[in-house]
Amino acid sequence: MLLRTLSAALLSLPLVANAATFTTLVPEKSEIQFHYEQMGVNMDGFFKGIDGSLHFDTDAPEKAQVTLEVQMQSVDTGSEEADSEVVKKEWFNASDFPTATFKAQSITPKADNEYEVAGLLSIKGHEQTIRFPAKVETTDEQATFSGSFSLLRGDYAIGEGAWSKFDIVANDVRIDFTIIATP
Template identity: 30%
Template sequence: MTTTSGLADLTGDYVLDPAHTRIGFVARHAMVTKVRGAFHAFEGSAHLDGTDPSRSSGQVVIKTESIDTGVEQRDQHLRANDFLDAPAFPEITFRSTAVEARSDSEYRVTGDLTVKDTTRSVTIDFEYTGNAVDPYGNLRVGLEGSVTISRKDYGVTWNAALEGGGVLVGDKVVLEFDISAIKQK
């Protein structure tokens, strides 16, 4: 693998590589531990402008049904009406509205996140982790980012009280993005 030099070389249109991209989440369970999971079916694209990052944009469409925490019973509950209601709301979407360069490797991406027909603006801090030309001649770029949201802001309000106080599912959810994107020719 070789790397390109200069962000201007990166300007172009990209698609997410689902085999090497992870869209995950972390939520507090029973006030004492964290449950981690991911969505396995998604597609996304981006336009990167290496000369003027503010002219960059991106969007992701996630298939709600693809949620996976490694426990099928829990996953079925998360797909049900108590949480994501996958039959009624089959997609979670993110569409950028602004990109701001914070440094040569840090970018702040603001956009509209839609979950269960509720759209709210979120800002995700991304780190540019590098680029490489793969063995097939594809230019790839890597980005990592995360944002914490309130699930209640998106109408995901189900919970159960714990006998000793507190609740079964925490309100805050960390969304995690480990992205490998391939430049389109």
């Protein structure tokens, strides 16, 4: 009877996930979306080409190393015409700057599975330090890093010449990301 009661009590305890280290980015499952306004209309798109390296230990998140590279030619706005336009010199200048890069400089735990991330974002040869909240959900097989941040396209010279004004295409751009990694 005591053994049965003890077994039942142990089975009712919540399971604690084992510590894990995630080192392999899974590009085909990862996603980077962008959201902006054009002539007062909400617009969306995403990048299909994501690569990089990471090392995230659930027991030592502050020691994490993350570098993400986004292939600018992989943009998908939902329109072939717009896709071919935004890779031109006035916008992403993808021929001279084929990748945008984010390199984490610090990852600070804030709450369970919640972090403040700071790092250097480089787009089109322009760099800015950005900070944003992120969440990390883990299983033994996978870590899902998600979050959102805003940037000003003017800070990165995205939209030059006639497009440098913000009356047609807004300056504010929101980036949402989901990055998948495995051990």
